[in-house]
Structures are given as C-alpha cells and as structure tokens.
Amino acid sequence: MKPINVGLLGTGTVGGGTFKVLQRNSEEISRRAGCTIRIAVVADTDIVRAKGVAGDAARVTADAFEVVNDPQIDVVVELIGGYTIAKDLMLKAIANGKHVVTANKALLALHGNEIFSAARKQGVMVAFEAAVGGGIPIIKSLREGLTANRIEWIAGIINGTSNFILSEMRAKGAAFADVLKEAQSKGYAEADPTFDIEGVDAAHKLAIMAAIGFGIPVQFDKAYVEGISKLAQQDIRYAEELGYRIKLLGIAKRRAAGFELRVHPTLIPTGQLIANVEGVMNAILVKGDAVGQTMYYGAGAGAEPTASAVVADLVDVARALTADPEHRVPHLAFQHDQLSNVPILPMGEVETSYYLRLRVADKAGVLADITRILADQAISIEALVQKPHDGEEHVDIILLTHLTREKKIDAAILSIEALPVVSGKITRIRMEALQ
Ligand code: HSE
DSSP states (O other), X not given: OOOEEEEEEOOSHHHHHHHHHHHHTHHHHHHHHTSOEEEEEEEOSOHHHHHHHHTTSSEEESOHHHHHTOTTOSXXXXXXXXXXXXXXXXXXXXXXXXXXXXXXXXXXXHHHHHHHHHHHHXXXXXXXXXXXXXXXXXXXXXXXXXXXXXXXXXXEEOOHHHHHHHHHHHHHOOOHHHHHHHHHHTTSSOSSOHHHHTTHHHHHHHHHHHHHHHTOOOOGGGOEEOOSTTOOHXXXXXXXXXXXEEEEXXXXXXXXXXXXXXXXXXXXXXXXXXXXXXXXXXXXXXXXXXXXXXXXXEEOSSHHHHHHHHHHHHHHHHHHTTSOGGGSOOTTSSOGGGXXXXXXXXXXXXXXXXXXXXXXXXXXXXXXXXXXXXXXXXXXXXXXXXXXOOSSSEEEEEEEEOSEEHHHHHHHHHHHHTSTTEEEEEEEEEEOOOO
C-alpha cells in the first residue's frame, strides 16, 4: 500500500509527542498498519517550535489552511484545540475529502454532531481517541470492545488536574487554593484553570463517552457541571472518616425515563478501586449488561500517552482506507440513523444518595426537626454523625442519605436551612456506590 501522508496541525505537547512516537516506532507501526504513515507537513504559527519538532523530516508552514487544502495530504491531525480556527480547519479538511484525527474534546463536545454529519456526507473518518482519557483506549473500548453490551452506566475520573488537586488536599490536608497553585507550578493546571477545576473539561469528555455508549447525539449543553473549587478541606476529612473518598466524577447513567449526564464531586466508598486513583491519573468504569463492570486506567494527559492515542487513530484510518464508508465503524458507534432521541434528564430527576454537612445549634429538638423534614420528603437516613463540640456554640452534623431524587433533597435543604437553629448554608455532596 502507498504511504499515508499526514498533515500535523499544532506542535505543542501532543503534536511534538506524536511526531516523536511515529518516528521512534515507525517500523512497528508500518508492520501493523500495512503501510508507512509519515508526517509530510507540520503547521504552527510558532515556526521555530515547529522546526524544532519536525527537523528535516517534514515540511514546515505557518499556514494551517495550506495543509488542509494540500492535495498530497490524506489525513489531517488537528492538535490546535479550541472552537474557532480548529473548527474551520476541520470542516475544510473534511470538505476536501481528508480524514481527520483530533484530540479536541471541547470542539467535539460542542460541535461534534455537525462535524460527524459533514464527515459522513464526505465519506471520511473523524477519529478522536485522544479526546477522552489521553492514552487510555476508552473510545475504542466503548465503541468496539463493548459493542455486544447495553451500556448501563459510565463513571470516570476524566480530569487529571482536578484529581491531582483532590489527592493533594486529602494527603496533605491542604486547602484548595494552595494545591491549585502547586498544580500550576508543576504545569498540570493551565494559567486559566477554569475548565479543569470547574468540571467543564470533564463534561466535554463525558458528553462524548455518553454519545458512544448510549447511541445518542453529543449533548454537552444538557450536562450538569459542578467543579471542585468550592470543596472544603473538612468535607474531604469527614468523608475519609466515614470510609469515602471525594473524586470529581463524570457520570452517565441509563434510567427508564432518560439518561443522567452529570459532573460533580462525588463520595465513593474507599474500597472501590476507582476511589484509589490518585494524582493526575484517569480511570473510567463502564458497566455493560453482559460484561458487568470494566475499568480502564492510565495517563489522561501528557505528550506520549496522548500521542499513543493519536497514532492508534492514524493506524485505524490507514486500515480502514480501503473499506467502503458504510462498512467502517460509525463515528458514534451506532449507525447514524439509529441515534436515539431519549432525553437527558433534568438534574431534579437524578437519583443518587447524599452527604450533607450542617452547622446547627447544640440543643434539644434540633435533630428531630431536621429528620422530620427529611421524612416529609421520604428521604431515608443511612448515617448521622454529630462531630464533637469544638468550643463553638454550633456543631457540625454529617448526614448520609439513602437513594433519593435531587428535587427532594433540594426541597429538604431549603426547609432545613430555614430552621433558626441551622447556621449558614448546607454543604451537599452526591454519593455513588458504583455497584
Ligand atoms: N486538562 C486535562 C486534564 C488534560 O487535566 O486532565 C487534557 O484533557
């Protein structure tokens, strides 16, 4: 087979890693792909950086549009990121009949349906293993390895930065703001860490996984997104005392009335394998009706781990080039005319259990008032702990509930906060047994 010519857009961390891995392992990669995969041209507005990556092995240009319009290029690897230029470049590459490999989760989460539709009409592939979980082959697993299953739920630690922060807060007893600074100095968190710490990056990835797992369109706009920036050190400590770890989880769950799609800090029993995933590592649990629970663990970011996913996609594209478009694996795993319009449930309909922390006056009848409000909402209590008096007039009460609906806990929280014996706001963190 003739060599595949690749145009690489973006020579940052992942672009540089992709160049290196393709060069280092070129012989093994060719033996697998059945042809040579070579980066023919590299585009970056930072020409010096691009030259540093490509050396003499590829042509360098500052104009990425030149690459997507180059008739010699078979596959475009988009590693620029963002929604604007990356989208124009990708759509142009598709319109020119080129296959695309991308790590751009934000773009696919927001515009994936449009991009996949354009690609289908042109009969080209858009491959995006690197968009979710870095080097973990979770897209391939969901789309192909688990294809026999009705996927029941997916729950993942899919943002390494926030997992690093939570791990450090627990291990060192440090406050959120201090650990964030450390993460930034180590290069884990961006200068603007909003997407990482506010759950947006995780929700991008979750929306993509849910689409592939359930056969629904990509619906990032319907996801509930809550990050870790308001998490207090004392909740991590109290959770630990009760046998739980707090993780930022992306959860997609099949329910009779629709799908849950949510990202938020979550208490997980410490005995669960995923509760012990620490630092910048990622892990994703998938529950299929036939296979049961499976877990995928690995580096969710970084030059070579992410390059591993990009190059795997390139090999996939190379292998599928000779297949008719209708005989290729569909972009979202399900045939495009078989996507379901079963809705994403509003947050009020989500079913889970809760950790509540209240600060209350230490006097007779307080617990009775609180438990009466919960009983009125048919919320059953699993555990209740009053923390020892610390000399203050008020004490902390930690309450764990059994499974209930979010709208019931919302109503109960409002009523409890209105009690004169309750001071300030109630802290609510959702819990998942993951069984
Ligand atoms: N910023 C992401 C993370 C890595 O912290 O996991 C790229 O998806």
